[in-house]
Amino acid sequence: MADELKRGLEGVLVAESDLSYVDGEVGKLVYRGYDIEDLARGATYEEVLYLLWHGSLPNAAELDSFAADLAAEREVNDDVIETVRALADAGERPMAALRTATSMLSAYDADAEGDAGEATLRQGRRITAKIPTVLAAFERVRQGEEPVAPDPDLSHAGNFLYMLTGTEPDAVSEETFDMALTLHADHGLNASTFTAMVIGSTMADVYSGVTGGIGALSGPLHGGANQDVMEVLHEIDASAKDPVQWVKDRQDDGGRIPGFGHRVYKVKDPRAKILEEKLRDLAESSGDTKWLDYTTAIEEYLTDQGLVEKGIAPNVDFYSGSVYDSLGIPLDMYTPIFAMSRVGGWIAHVAEYQEDNRLIRPRARYTGPEDAEFVPIDER
């Protein structure tokens, strides 16, 4: 039993957690017991951060003070902005630029070390506040514009859209974006959270854990899929191909459909349902139903084909990009936006794990040769 191999650690329990629960059989997600649907519709991202980091929903006074403390940390050092400029000039991809800049942030945090458990939340608040500033600056400088300074009077979601565009967002855009942040904030021991936890389990500082989490999230099997989905929708549009034909061609090539399938969900991801509904509302009010039509056609076809019944159903990445597109957000910023939200979950899990820390160190079944005879280099 001890030697049973679990490829990809599928189903392996490595920790206890009060933070979030994913019921993959019925398609339910809760953060500390609260259904994601209630949180997405009723709570702001700041409330969700408070819930994840401090264990309960804040009252109005607690939220005001928490949100003000977070907003006060939004500025980033000029050296970081200069590095962001250099990365943009070099044509760096946004997730890679975010990974580099996040790592650099620790140089300007006088409190970047310390007892991991306590320090994790203090450092984590600064990282969470500064990531949107880094991302918006990166996007602006690569468009030939100057970065926009953060506005501490705006919400986390509203301030990001403001720094991105230079204009305060309307209420619908701010609410939509805030909802997307809430939906992406935490999700059990997904690959990027586990990466952050492995790093945190060595008692390294949380800058290291978040930097690692960003790297893990960037891959196309994880957060990177939201960009892939949108690229597919653009490809369909540019080729004037029927979306169903695109799927058939992809299947004939033996390729996977981005935005479908999940390690835990065997039914449609509840976040995908909420985002689809939001996309429907946005499409109805704008009259532009193109992405909705394509995504719906793909989902219907794969459902008819029995793929969804086999457990390969739409995940959160299938609908998020179309929602971001309606907010005018560039396609390669979708995964960084995922990171901007998920950082809250990474920090919460690292802090929780460090309360009763044990170094994470699994092992591999050795399949290499035994008793190899060593030959000195000049005799090989």
Ligand SMILES: CC(=O)SCCNC(=O)CCNC(=O)[C@H](O)C(C)(C)COP(=O)(O)OP(=O)(O)OC[C@H]1O[C@@H](n2cnc3c(N)ncnc32)[C@H](O)[C@@H]1OP(=O)(O)O
């Ligand atoms: C926020 C997130 O991270 S959500 C996930 C985002 N990623 C994607 O959308 C990328 C596309 N999806 C995938 O690659 C996978 O579903 C994953 C990586 C998310 C989960 O994969 P795993 O749990 O490891 O499942 P695994 O890769 O073993 O696939 C199981 C079977 O389903 C098939 N399958 C899984 N996903 C897909 C897909 N998107 N399209 C077609 N077939 C798929 C596999 O080919 C495999 O079939 P087989 O048993 O006949 O070989």
Ligand SMILES: O=C([O-])CC(=O)C(=O)O
């Ligand atoms: O849980 C996972 O494996 C992937 C996922 O949906 C997420 O991280 O949001």
